[in-house]
Amino acid sequence: xxxxxxxxxxxxxxxxxxxxxxxxxxxxxxxxxxxxxxxxxxxxxxxxxxxxxxxxxxxxxxxxxxxxxxxxxxxxxxxxxxxxxxxxxxxxxxxxxxxxxxxxxxxxxxxxxxxxxxxxxxxxxxxxxxxxxxxxxxxxxxxxxxxxxxxxxxxxxxxxxxxxxxxxxxxxxxxxxxxxxxxxxxxxxxxxxxxxxxxxxxxxxxxxxxxxxxxxxxxxxxxxxxxxxxxxxxxxxxxxxxxxxxxxxxxxxxxxxxxxxxxxxxxxxxxxxxxxxxxxxxxxxxxxxxxxxxxxxxxxxxxxxxxxxxxxxxxxxxxxxxxxxxxxxxxxxxxxxxxxxxxxxxxxxxxxxxxxxxxxxxxxxxxxxxxxxxxxxxxxxxxxxxxxxxxxxxxxxxxxxxxxxxxxxxxxxxxxxxxxxxxxxxxxxxxxxxxxxxxxx
Amino acid sequence: xxxxxxxxxxxxxxxxxxxxxxxxxxxxxxxxxxxxxxxxxxxxxxxxxxxxxxxxxxxxxxxxxxxxxxxxxxxxxxxxxxxxxxxxxxxxxxxxxxxxxxxxxxxxxxxxxxxxxxxxxxxxxxxxxxxxxxxxxxxxxxxxxxxxxxxxxxxxxxxxxxxxxxxxxxxxxxxxxxxxxxxxxxxxxxxxxxxxxxxxxxxxxxxxxxxxxxxxxxxxxxxxxxxxxxxxxxxxxxxxxxxxxxxxxxxxxxxxxxxxxxxxxxxxxxxxxxxxxxxxxxxxxxxxxxxxxxxxxxxxxxxxxxxxxxxxxxxxxxxxxxxxxxxxxxxxxxxxxxxxxxxxxxxxxxxxxxxxxxxxxxxxxxxxxxxxxxxxxxxxxxxxxxxxxxxxxxxxxxxxxxxxxxxxxxxxxxxxxxxxxxxxxxxxxxxxxxxxxxxxxxxxxxxxxxx
Numbered sequence: 103x104x105x106x107x108x109x110x111x112x113x114x115x116x117x118x119x120x121x122x123x124x125x126x127x128x129x130x131x132x133x134x135x136x137x138x139x140x141x142x143x144x145x146x147x148x149x150x151x152x153x154x155x156x157x158x159x160x161x162x163x164x165x166x167x168x169x170x171x172x173x174x175x176x177x178x179x180x181x182x183x184x185x186x187x188x189x190x191x192x193x194x195x196x197x198x199x200x201x202x203x204x205x206x207x208x209x210x211x212x213x214x215x216x217x218x219x220x221x222x223x224x225x226x227x228x229x230x231x232x233x234x235x236x237x238x239x240x241x242x243x244x245x246x247x248x249x250x251x252x253x254x255x256x257x258x259x260x261x262x263x264x265x266x267x268x269x270x271x272x273x274x275x276x277x278x279x280x281x282x283x284x285x286x287x288x289x290x291x292x293x294x295x296x297x298x299x300x301x302x303x304x305x306x307x308x309x310x311x312x313x314x315x316x317x318x319x320x321x322x323x324x325x326x327x328x329x330x331x332x333x334x335x336x337x338x339x340x341x342x343x344x345x346x347x348x349x350x351x352x353x354x355x356x357x358x359x360x361x362x363x364x365x366x367x368x369x370x371x372x373x374x375x376x377x378x379x380x381x382x383x384x385x386x387x388x389x390x391x392x393x394x395x396x397x398x399x400x401x402x403x404x405x406x407x408x409x410x411x412x413x414x415x416x417x418x419x420x421x422x423x424x425x426x427x428x429x430x431x432x433x434x435x436x437x438x439x440x441x442x443x444x445x446x447x448x449x450x451x452x453x454x455x456x457x458x459x460x461x462x463x464x465x466x467x468x469x470x471x472x473x474x475x476x477x478x479x480x481x482x483x484x485x486x487x488x489x490x491x492x493x494x495x496x497x498x499x500x501x502x503x504x505x506x507x508x509x510x511x512x513x514x515x516x517x518x519x520x521x522x523x524x525x526x527x528x529x530x531x532x533x534x535x536x537x538x539x540x541x542x543x
Numbered sequence: 544x545x546x547x548x549x550x551x552x553x554x555x556x557x558x559x560x561x562x563x564x565x566x567x568x569x570x571x572x573x574x575x576x577x578x579x580x581x582x583x584x585x586x587x588x589x590x591x592x593x594x595x596x597x598x599x600x601x602x603x604x605x606x607x608x609x610x611x612x613x614x615x616x617x618x619x620x621x622x623x624x625x626x627x628x629x630x631x632x633x634x635x636x637x638x639x640x641x642x643x644x645x646x647x648x649x650x651x652x653x654x655x656x657x658x659x660x661x662x663x664x665x666x667x668x669x670x671x672x673x674x675x676x677x678x679x680x681x682x683x684x685x686x687x688x689x690x691x692x693x694x695x696x697x698x699x700x701x702x703x704x705x706x707x708x709x710x711x712x713x714x715x716x717x718x719x720x721x722x723x724x725x726x727x728x729x730x731x732x733x734x735x736x737x738x739x740x741x742x743x744x745x746x747x748x749x750x751x752x753x754x755x756x757x758x759x760x761x762x763x764x765x766x767x768x769x770x771x772x773x774x775x776x777x778x779x780x781x782x783x784x785x786x787x788x789x790x791x792x793x794x795x796x797x798x799x800x801x802x803x804x805x806x807x808x809x810x811x812x813x814x815x816x817x818x819x820x821x822x823x824x825x826x827x828x829x830x831x832x833x834x835x836x837x838x839x840x841x842x843x844x845x846x847x848x849x850x851x852x853x854x855x856x857x858x859x860x861x862x863x864x865x866x867x868x869x870x871x872x873x874x875x876x877x878x879x880x881x882x883x884x885x886x887x888x889x890x891x892x893x894x895x896x897x898x899x900x901x902x903x904x905x906x907x908x909x910x911x912x913x914x915x916x917x918x919x920x921x922x923x924x925x926x927x928x929x930x931x932x933x934x935x936x937x938x939x940x941x942x943x944x945x946x947x948x949x950x951x952x953x954x955x956x957x958x959x960x961x962x963x964x965x966x967x968x969x970x971x972x973x974x975x976x977x978x979x980x981x982x983x984x985x986x987x988x989x990x991x992x993x994x
Contacts, residue, residue, distance in 0.1 A: 156793050157803070160801075161803055163796070163800070165797040330806075330812070333786050336789070337790060337793050343786060
């Protein structure tokens with residue numbers, strides 16, 4: 103693989119003080135996202151991820167090329183997919199000697215992968231890499247009932263006929279009910295939407311504001327498709343060319359007629375329209391040194407400047423499940439000497455419209471910012487025109503592990519298109535995790 | 544859609560049955576693969592006195608290692624794989640018998656899949672009236688010979704402008720080789736000569752080495768074959784198609800080590816985006832193949848604006864706009880090649896229900912004629928290829944009757960393959976075809992329609 107000779111020479115001269123290099127986003131690719139049990143009902147995570155990688159390879163003419171590393175994963179994984187990413191690489195047009203590893207951090211999976219790849223690049227360990235993620239709720243792993251599994255495991259350890267007889271006595275019809283993965287927190291038993299409903303109510307986010315955010319997301323995404331913005335971000339898969347969750351041209355009246363999906367049926371504000379549906383899809387983003395991109399005559403859309411993780415204690419009710427980014431952002435701003443208003447684009451993952459609006463409300467709250475974040479005052483508000491300008495998860499859908507890579511590529515391309523600027527990326531995740539990132543062009 | 548009939552009559556039993564019933568017997572055509580000899584056997588070569596092309600032709604055959612003979616053999620078992628005759632020296636109609644006698648000598652001992660090639664001076668450029676008439680007569684002779692040939696053999700005529708003899712190599716090599724399997728009964732034109740001399744590719748097995756090519760409509764069918772063929776010949780291929788075709792486009796691009804570029808060529812900003820991409824990614828482009836095309840058939844009485852506009856926009860207007868942008872930004876490299884897809888049936892013959900399509904495909908012929916003189920100044924060329932009945936997904940969906948007729952009414956008695964069109968485009972794209980400019984070449988097996 104061609105390496106910039108200058109960079110390697112200077113590293114060789116002063117190995118003790120390696121300069122931190124730059125990591126740039128070259129471009130991205132994803133499959134269109136499909137609503138669960140629809141177009142991709144028969145596609146596995148491996149199929150989806152391989153397609154996303156192949157589309158990326160084709161876009162940048164990298165067939166047969168060895169990259170430094172491919173990192174990514176899926177949230178809902180079959181046991182056989184223990185090496186999902188490496189297997190997808192082997193099935194893709196990339197050189198088979200491209201290393202790969204799996205990570206899993208719920209909805210932060212592929213943005214965490216982007217951090218991993220960019221850190222390796224910045225440290226000089228690799229020159230290029232792909233961060234990626236995939237998820238399907240249509241081909242989700244269905245596990246044996248835990249009790250039945252225990253019986254079978256003991257049968258495996260049994261020494262003689264007597265043991266088997268004893269074990270047969272432990273079999274019950276109820277054990278035939280399989281264990282289906284649920285979108286619920288293990289420690290609270292609450293669905294993610296139920297958690298968000300608590301937070302949404304706490305921050306007094308109105309139904310109208312959430313519905314308006316959903317309408318904007320759909321309209322922005324539709325406009326992006328119409329003007330060809332998505333042409334080099336998406337490659338069709340299995341006959342689907344656009345996200346099939348996309349519903350442009352909706353109205354407040356239409357969305358206002360929907361029933362409450364999460365929270366109190368009477369006073370709740372969260373509906374199917376202002377919450378993301380279960381979706382299948384995969385996304386990938388190519389990251390490299392500027393020199394590698396230049397040597398391959400490839401674009402450099404934006405630099406990955408910094409990233410920050412946070413987590414919140416949602417178990418004991420101290421904070422909302424999806425509020426971790428509210429904590430991560432001020433720490434990252436502080437480290438980079440920036441204010442919340444110093445950005446041209448805000449790409450905030452729309453797990454629920456309520457999540458985005460609660461986070462923004464928290465940053466506007468003097469009380470929250472001083473008491474919870476320990477700041478002198480409120481971070482303030484942002485220009486809503488700069489929020490998710492080409493739509494986000496409410497419109498595209500949200501295959502958990504794919505969302506981070508989608509965000510990184512989308513934000514980088516927007517910065518490049520406007521000829522420079524700075525973007526703030528934020529992705530909340532299950533388990534009270536959150537990860538935020540700064541891109542600059 | 545496989546041509547089952549051709550497969551059956553190519554078998555031993557099938558051939559016997561076809562003979563009994565008097566059915567046509569389409570031959571299995573000799574198609575090129577890298578490493579093949581230029582001519583698979585002995586070439587009979589000759590010419591009329593005073594001709595200007597025999598030396599050039601003979602030295603090409605010698606350098607390609609082809610065994611040649613100047614007199615028909617007396618051995619009955621002798622079979623010629625090629626017959627090459629330089630008729631440019633025939634200056635009066637009374638001397639045309641030399642041509643008839645020489646080719647007759649060859650045709651009586653012809654191998655299967657043989658090549659008959661007649662070389663002549665471009666009649667329109669001759670000043671002497673008798674000379675011009677005689678040279679013009681040759682075309683009727685070769686077109687008729689092509690219709691008499693069997694066993695996959697072809698007959699073509701090459702018109703060379705006076706002074707452009709050095710440009711003969713590219714078309715002669717093409718019609719002799721397996722690359723021209725489905726080209727017969729045609730006139731290939733060379734010249735006039737320009738300041739840019741034809742350059743024989745350093746490696747004839749990879750004539751497009753180091754070149755960057757764009758192929759529109761590359762996701763499937765003929766476009767896919769063009770992309771594969773140009774890549775096989777050494778080019779880095781930017782495969783372009785509408786975003787909806789992106790999945791198969793990516794598969795094609797990855798298979799040939801090229802790039803996928805999803806773009807609707809009719810979008811307002813399509814020319815800008817394409818040229819931006821080519822300049823930024825490759826510093827320009829060497830070959831652009833305008834293959835993307837659609838049909839929206841309706842007789843004129845029932846035609847509507849949507850059908851008319853869509854076909855015009857995709858097949859002709861987008862081609863003009865992209866070429867304009869390429870040229871105004873000087874993104875077509877020196878020695879560049881523009882190849883556009885016309886249509887033998889729609890564009891040359893005209894076709895019921897295809898006033899829109901026919902207009903665009905005839906317009907393409909005009910477009911390359913218009914571009915040619917401008918491009919010649921930078922050693923570049925623009926040519927069109929007009930396919931006849933080609934076995935594709937599209938023709939596979941035709942009703943049985945018209946499909947069978949479409950196949951059998953050509954001199955080769957079968958439909959062509961996408962690769963036949965692709966090989967013709969590869970020939971026009973190479974650096975030695977510099978003096979082939981502004982022409983339209985049919986790849987149709989000498990179909991009766993669009994002659």
